[in-house]
Amino acid sequence: MTVTSGSVTLKKDPQNLVGISIGGGAPYCPCLYVVQVFDSTPAARDGTIQAGDEITGVGGISVKGKGKVEVAHLIQSFKALPSYSLIETVTIFFNKLHADPKQGKTLDIVLKKMKHRMVENMEASTADALGLSRAILVNDGLVKKMDELDRTASMFAGLVTHSRSLVRAIFNLSKVHHGEFDAFSSLSFPNV
Structure with a gap:
């Protein structure tokens, strides 16, 4: 994994916003990061800053x-310079x-599962302060797929157990039929 630094100059919309949701920050987290880039906003149109990026300045x-509230107010406080434009x-x-592209999908699954487990045991206010939404995690497609795979694995484990029981029952039934065959054959053909 590598970290690169960058900067982006964004034009604000008429509501004085750039279109990002900020998470983390004091007192719960030592860093601030972009939780979400909203559609049809200056940040989304620019495409440079993305969810997961750490905000340093x-x-x-x-x-x-x-x-995070302090930083949001700081972003809103920047005004247009008269010499440039309105x-x-x-x-x-x-x-x-x-992330390394070879490890990308594996890393994504691990991080999402870890995030899901962390949020399950958190207070709602703490999760909100860190920018981790329970609703987003519940609707997360990757988590749903993992749950579906777990259910499928349980079903197949049950099928294997049932198949073993069925094979044992058939084997025991064949032993009973073998015993009956021996009994009837001894009656039909007495030992000479």
Whole structure:
């Protein structure tokens, strides 16, 4: 895995937003990160910043030790410079984690399962502070597929157990028939 640093200058929309949801931050988490990039927003149209990216600064100001609400207000506080235009922009500095493509799917499954287990045992307020939504995890396709695979594995284990019992019953029945055959054959053909 590698980490690359970058920055993106985004134009704000009429509501003074750039279109990202921020998670983590003080007091629960040492870093701030992008939880979600909303559709049809400046951040989505630009495509540079993505969910999972760590936010390190806003407009040249470090966000280390700040809370997510504080950073959201910081993003909104940047105003347009009169000499440039009426469109307000903000520069967001971030770190991006790049996983090895060979391990990508395996890593994604492991991380999602770990995230799911963590959120199951968390208070709702703590999960919210970390930007982990229970609803997103419940609807997560990967988690649903894993549950489906677990159910399928249980079903096949049950089929194997049932098949073993059936084979034993057939074997025992064949022993009974063999005993009956021996009994009837001794009656029909007495020993000479």
